[in-house]
Amino acid sequence: MISLGLILFSSFLCHVAIAGRTCPKPEEQPFATVVPLKSFYDPGEEIVFSCKPGYVSRGGMRRFICPLSGTWPLNTLKCLPRVCPFAGILENGAVRYTTFEYPNMISFTCNPGFYLNGTNSVKCTQEGKWSQKLPVCAPVTCTPPPVPKFGRLKVYKPSSGNNSIYGDTAGFECWPNHAMFGNDTITCTVHGNWTELPECREVKCPFPSRPENGFVNYPAKRILYYKDKATYGCHDTYVLDGPEEVECSKLGNWSAQPSCKASCKLSVKKATVLYKGERVKLQEQFKNGMLHGEKVSFFCKNKEKKCSYTEETQCIDGTIEIPPCFKEHSSLAFWKTDASDVKPC
Ligand SMILES: *[C@@H]1O[C@H](CO)[C@@H](O)[C@H](O)[C@H]1NC(C)=O
Ligand SMILES: *[C@@H]1O[C@H](CO)[C@@H](O)[C@H](O)[C@H]1NC(C)=O
Ligand SMILES: *[C@@H]1O[C@H](CO)[C@@H](O)[C@H](O)[C@H]1NC(C)=O
Ligand SMILES: *[C@@H]1O[C@H](CO)[C@@H](O)[C@H](O)[C@H]1NC(C)=O
Ligand SMILES: *[C@@H]1O[C@H](CO)[C@@H](O)[C@H](O)[C@H]1NC(C)=O
Numbered sequence: 526m527i528s529l530g531l532i533l534f535s536s537f538l539c540h541v542a543i544a545g546r547t548c549p550k551p552e553e554q555p556f557a558t559v560v561p562l563k564s565f566y567d568p569g570e571e572i573v574f575s576c577k578p579g580y581v582s583r584g585g586m587r588r589f590i591c592p593l594s595g596t597w598p599l600n601t602l603k604c605l606p607r608v609c610p611f612a613g614i615l616e617n618g619a620v621r622y623t624t625f626e627y628p629n630m631i632s633f634t635c636n637p638g639f640y641l642n643g644t645n646s647v648k649c650t651q652e653g654k655w656s657q658k659l660p661v662c663a664p665v666t667c668t669p670p671p672v673p674k675f676g677r678l679k680v681y682k683p684s685s686g687n688n689s690i691y692g693d694t695a696g697f698e699c700w701p702n703h704a705m706f707g708n709d710t711i712t713c714t715v716h717g718n719w720t721e722l723p724e725c726r727e728v729k730c731p732f733p734s735r736p737e738n739g740f741v742n743y744p745a746k747r748i749l750y751y752k753d754k755a756t757y758g759c760h761d762t763y764v765l766d767g768p769e770e771v772e773c774s775k776l777g778n779w780s781a782q783p784s785c786k787a788s789c790k791l792s793v794k795k796a797t798v799l800y801k802g803e804r805v806k807l808q809e810q811f812k813n814g815m816l817h818g819e820k821v822s823f824f825c826k827n828k829e830k831k832c833s834y835t836e837e838t839q840c841i842d843g844t845i846e847i848p849p850c851f852k853e854h855s856s857l858a859f860w861k862t863d864a865s866d867v868k869p870c
Contacts, residue, residue, distance in 0.1 A: 546595025638691030704775035786817035787843030
């Protein structure tokens, strides 16, 4: 037993004496590998550091021999990532990146109206080259626009050869007698197609009917179409209610239906009234009656307060209501003051 213990002990002493101290596992260097990698090394054993793929040495020692002291010398090896060619500018677009070093990725986008011709991202490879060809931003184009049935191009100018680019427009008009439904202008979109085409449809209107106490004129044609016009008028004392001219609308009806309205005969013989803000004598101003739509204000008395106020009334299609507060004096009652001569309330 003793002899065995002695042998082991002396062999241990022997080992220390000959080999000195062992070196520990070397400290890890960023982006580097070590060969061979062990948990300890005998003095005299050699290790070699090398940069990992994608990294290159920028100075420092690579080779070390485990010294008798058992302590590795200071390792100054520096492994830095490979740098790919500058790719920070994309015309008509943008590049997203942090650095152009291995193993980073950069990505590309194009401005509105441009599309990416090529890949939308590339990677910096171990060799320090971009994984794919860098893309370009090419302008979006639209082929010449279609033309609506029953319509024609009015405004159009290709700006890129025979094509249009994003934002270009084309305008249409419809054939005569046809109305447009939709926008008359289309635009080349970011998708390279045109916005929705308008439609041209034939539109007819019925013959306009003659108003009572009046007349209507329209083109002597078998059919009246979109944009055709008709004019109205009234006989003698009648007044047109509505526009003189109407147009066949795209909905197939007339823009308005004017009618003739009767003027009013006045039951009051004498009165001072307000007409368009002026005092006038009713009997003189409206000798021939009052036209439809006209307004006057009569003067009335407030008996308690001994003052006057006005009330407005209007001639509507032959009828005018005299305000009940208005009192017409007999021409014999010359001593009575007229309401229009009393101070206003
Ligand atoms: C897109 O890129 C390819 C290859 O680089 C090129 O041949 C082609 O002409 C480009 N197209 C446009 C519209 O730029
Ligand atoms: C435009 O179109 C015409 C007729 O189709 C063709 O002859 C011409 O080569 C085209 N031009 C371009 C620049 O594409
Ligand atoms: C018609 O389209 C033009 C351009 O595409 C636009 O500016 C306009 O607002 C549109 N008009 C209507 C009534 O939608
Ligand atoms: C244009 O293309 C886009 C994308 O493909 C689509 O969503 C859109 O409906 C198209 N517009 C028209 C008017 O066809
Ligand atoms: C024309 O017809 C449309 C739909 O039928 C209607 O909404 C519109 O009020 C009409 N216009 C006139 C002036 O009558």
